[in-house]
Amino acid sequence: MKLEKTAADFFAGIGLVTMGLVKQGWEVKYALDYSDEKRRMYEGNFRGGHYHHKDIREISGIEVPKVTLAHASFPCANLSVAGSRTGLHSGESSTFWDFVRLISEMGELRCGGKPPFILIENVEGFLTSGCGEDLIVALTALNNLGYAVDILVIDAAHFVPQSRVRLFILGNLFGLSQTCDELEQIMSKPTDARPQKVKNFIAANPTIRWSLRKVPDLPQRTINLADIVDETEQWWAKERTEYLFNQMFERHQAQIRLMMQNEYWLYGTVFRRMRVRDGIKQSTAELRTDGIAGCLRTPKGGSARQIIVRAGKGRFDARLINARESARLMGASEYLIPENISLNNILFGFGDAVCVPVIEWIAKNYLNLLFDELNSAMKTSLPAA
Known part of the structure; x- marks a missing residue:
């Protein structure tokens, strides 16, 4: 059996994660969000009829096609330092548990249906929400699903002229538990994608089943604010x-x-x-x-x-x-800005999205390499004809 670069995008919004994955060779077979305005924006850019306008709490794992990667950018309102900070079990942020439920159901309802890889995005405040307990609980839940996990924190300012720091959880079903020495060896390699506060969190939680990978330093941004200004406005x-x-x-x-x-x-x-x-x-x-x-x-x-x-x-x-400048600040200059949707809804879509080149970087330097390694391992493990 050979894996394919297929993905499901939960909390898909206007599709900037989809855009980043597609640019690195992935096919998004399933996208989900409850906002009709975001659906209309998404479908204006990505054809194919794979977007589902539905609340994640209303769907079952059997409705999701078999994919290699499941991504979720669940709401940050209860985790962000700018939000209520009421935690992972309250408000919109509690929809994380519906993502966990769906992944579990995909494994139960279909033989081998659980995605080999997961990618979760949220605000940097996830690292400290509930004094760190929210993230520990979330990672433990992913461990219980069979995923060994890794954490990166990336500021979009490495790619675009916008300060936008986000935390990413990466999980895979094939990562073996790493010893303290192995973890320390990887964490000793300098990379600004895994800053010291992330290393401290990892070191302080040895009961989590980690699967860390070496990643390069983030790039230096080549454009500034002046480069995204729409002078026609x-x-x-x-x-x-x-x-x-x-x-x-x-x-x-x-x-x-x-x-x-x-x-x-x-x-x-x-x-x-x-x-x-x-x-x-x-x-x-x-x-x-x-x-x-x-x-x-x-x-x-x-x-x-x-x-x-x-x-x-x-x-x-x-x-x-304006809307065009917002798209450029999200690394989505080619995004088709719709004419039949209000400016506020367009800006809401971009403000609630994930920066495209950040997803591209993660796909190129992490997911694609892991994908190739797994495919190679599966190929060599097959018996000779």
Whole structure:
């Protein structure tokens, strides 16, 4: 038997994980999400009729085709430091357990139906949620399904001009338990994809069945914020821009004035946050000018919409980041932006997604190598004809 590069994408959203996997030779045979707007965006980019508009709590493992990889980007609301932090057993984040249930059912309902590989994505806060207990419970549940596990933490800023740190769990059914010496040998190899806080977590939890793999360092980003700016977009009127300027701390206003002295455009981003300014807690525009945007968010409120600014040539301009720029910040510049879906829903789709080149990197440097090794091992274990 030979494995094929097939995948199921749970919590698929608008399909950026699908895009990253496809670019590395994988075929997504099944995609699931409960949002009709996300389905319409997904199907506008990926044909084939494999997207299922349904709540994960309503499906059974027998409905999922046999695949080699199962991916899940389950909701982060109860794990994120920006969310409720109520943990893995509450709210939307509890749908992790439905993913576990489905994987179990795939093994029970179909001979050999459990996917050999799993990939799970969530916020970095998963590492510390419940003082680390949520992640321990999740990894133990995957161990109980037969998966040995690994953890990576990757900032999308290595690929695109956006600060977006995410935790990835990788599991496989064929990883043997590693001794403390073997774990230490792999963890001693420097890689920024497995930072010290991840190594500390692994070392502190020897009862977890680990299967760590050597991975290279993450690449150095080659593009900056200026490279993703859509210059066809209209900038705000002077009055609105001045209002934003007056919401800034004095040090940020001074920075803008300095940027305006240049004969070329310099770019930055702004988020509005409640801060104590001039002795009063009030909406404050915080400026960032290091060449990357802040983490894209779902636009649930006015403060969640990120603002792009440019200064130079004696001017200062500002406006909201648009859909095309959001796509570029997610490494999905070729994504087909739909015309029949509201801008807010489009931005929600991108803000709730996974950065495409991060998935490509994981597929190229981890999943594909593991896939090739397993296929080779299965080939050599077959009896001679």
